[in-house]
Amino acid sequence: MALPAQILFASEQIYQAERIVSFLQKRGFVVVVVDEFDPEYDWNAIDAIICVPGIVTQQLFEDLRTSDDRPLLVWVTDDLDEYLENNHSIADLILPNHPIYVEQQLEIMLSSQVNMNQIREQLDQQLKRREEIELLKNAIVRNVSHEMRTPLLQVKAAVSLITEEIGTVRLAEMATNAMTRLESNIQNVTMLGTSLDIELKPMFLPSAVESTIKSLERAKGSKDETNRIQLLIEKNLPPVLADKVGISTAIRLLIENALKFSDDNVDVIARKKGDHVYVAVQDYGIGIAEEKLKDIFDLFFQVDGSTTRHYGGMGIGLALVKLILEHHNCEIFVESEPGRGSIFYFFLEVADPNRLFS
Template sequence: MQKLKKTYKFAIRTSLFITIIQTLLLSVFLYIEDSLNYLLLLAFAAISYIVCFLIIQYRVERFIYRRVKKIYDDLTLLESTSLTKQPITTDMARLTREIDRYAKDKKLEIETLKVREEYRKEFIGNVSHELKTPLFTVQGYLLTLIDGAIEDKKIRTKYLNRANKGVERLIYIVKDLDMITKLEVGDLSLNIESFDIVELVTGVFELLEMKAAKKKITLTFDMDYPNPIIVHADKERIQQVLTNLIVNSIKYGREKGTTEVSIENLIKNKVIVRVTDNGEGIAQEHLSRIFERFFRVDKSGSRKEGGSGLGLSIVKHIIEAHDERIYIESELGVGSEFSFSLEKLE
């Protein structure tokens, strides 16, 4: 048998006490009148008990409910509709649990909104900074030409080329932002196909060979891969992932350093691709934010290396769009290793 609510127990006991007292009083009255009628006495007791129970239960519930609901509404811990969906209750333990639950939910919601607000402010500040630099550069060159430098053919050509580079950087940033937005909303479709990941890495090495040569950085595999390793993914997007990771390793790699790519079997139908360098490395406090948009470890020096500041964020979104994971391990002054999993064709 289900336990009675505490309010019912309260009303039952109170009604019983009132009924006993009223019955005793009536008994005394009838005894005094010398006309005791037991049937009348029992009927009076039953009716008195029922009436007292209904009145007390209704009054107590309405009394407590109104005050508790006012507290809820005043504190905005509960929406008014949430109370109307449930029967009115004066069970204080239940009300306390409800308040605690909603208070924790609201606290979590507020903390989440604060974090998002901080992220929004930082993101807007970063976008503003990234766009401001090339915009002001382009504007400066154009104003100089307007002020009369356009008459000098040598200066005109040089300044127009520099202004064009600024515009190209703006286009690069906008394209990367557009790609991230599409990846986040699932609007960028992946062209899944089977291809040799070893061949793809070799192609990326060839594309970046001259860039690496400027810092005398060696691009290499950890070992010879005589046989193809066939994976199932979007070839173009994975090429972009590898390009971004290797370009990053070149940017922040040490002079005469090495960027090494390894491909290992993870489980039966998975491989893990590792891109390892012996460059600057990343401090532990920055690792949790390294894939955020525009996040830069070195706020001043890294900008001279160019790029949109969106490369690693794009890498993360592309890998996650494949339902795979990307990992990072790094030690300041030692180097970094980025690794990601891919589906292997059995």
Template structure:
């Protein structure tokens, strides 16, 4: 069943139940009020009849005439003995009343009775008749006006219910169309996306500021995010394919060379093995870097512990100095170079930045460690080729290289800085690059002293 049908049926059903309960209550109250008024009226008339009988001279009175004078309009008075037929029947107007069933009542009572689909007010009261016998004085009055009023009330309530129900059904249909229009648009848009294999958003002519408008807005934001991630994925796959194509081509070329001359020429054999080994290592490193970048932030395993940044800088610099025979100077400007961080990730971060500084400069490298407030600052400065200002914003893009000088021979794969930025973000820090072309580059890391409220070390100003 469609939602629109459910909305119409549910709203109509509840309104119908409400109308039935309300109309029944109105009819019940009106019916009871009218009958109570008829009983009170008949009780007054019976009292008048009794008063007339008491004042009359029983020896000379004509009860037929006396009772007729007190007879209600279109009513009837009967004198009923305990057994047998009525002693006296006085009828005014409607002679069919005398054929109504009767019964002797010993006590006083007044009721409204339904006889042959008509309402009658019937009252009984015991009196002493002329023969000193106790009889029942019955006064009967047809409630024609009450029946007429109740019929009119029924018609009014039914017509009023229809007048309310019909517009409600129409209004419910219109309202359901208004409510479901954004949902139908969403379904249509999703079907178009499925058929066309493209990203599309819901058209929003105006903002209604309701939940359905929020749904459309959320869907459009989701489409933007999916499209952006899809483009990034396409770009990443394209860049990765491009980066892997060269080492694979080299490996294939040297493999073919080995098949042709490798066994006959030792020099070619050695050169081919060295080239294949070098490119295999490069592909392994490139693959590891790409897998690292492909992981979401929630997949990073961060082991927080107290880390001595000065000690890590000395250790990392020592290995790189030996590997590249370059001078690396470390300046520690604080007595407390301690932070809460992941030691392995910080080592990887420093290795990336120092390695970049070595690759893109031929002079010494300076590393400065300082502390200000709740943050520790690490500045890595090289005096090399620098980065043009217009390229600074793109250095964090994957596989991006600034110019011809930063090629595969002198530079890396273009994944170092994206990884560095991701490590910094995982530690809630910041990275800033300042560079002047031809003079050098300074990369400044800003790391919080405490990683979380539960892992803090004493804050001591330097």
């Protein structure tokens, strides 16, 4: 219910009606005075109805009482004792036809009504939030279970090789690659679900990129894919202020994303721009439609309905990149064109030289 409360006030035969209306208005209530009730009223938009007893109002109150979301129903009468005895189940409040009593009781009841409706709204919001969390949990289960299935199948195949007594070298490669991929997936999910331990220190970006490439080679089990990575890193780059593990993870995720959606080379670019270092990962693959660019950093977002199954992935990589960079006080940008590829880039602050050896 919106505040202030809106009251429908039928003034006929109510003693000193103007005084009661003035009292309510001074306390912030919106009062609509009518001589008769229109059946077309939106009763859900009204917080209280104040009127005298009668056949019409009795029927109206009886009809409204069947609704959970209804206004406060108030009768004002000269025959208080009679109506209190016989009609307490029709009206919520039966008051004597005197402004002082009407004012006092209405203030109490309407305040309670307002508080109850506020509580109801809060409960509705909490329920909606729970439903959203439940949907999110279901999405996590679906995506994680699918992405974990592939390396587990590789382990299963490795066991099959043992049974068939096929070469142990190939067996070791399959098992190692599967476990490395599992560890990477688990690490990504864990980072999303916990507070990131980011510590900004001066670091050399080229060494972080090199270690990232090596970790990708270990995860892939060969250099076939990493050979497609071209390093376009400016010489003599100054140190940047960053968390080495965090930035290495962000770059790794961007490279993995580029390799997944492109069969061509992937460029990793770093060069100084003013008091920042520009870092970018560019691919020449399928690209992203303009209307979807605003959503690609959302958790579990997939470029299209078939992406999860066709290309693999849980839809958490870019969300994690965004989260890591937010902890570096910087933003991730993307430019893309369908059929021509994408470029993701961000800017890291150059470290203060005085901090290098502190």
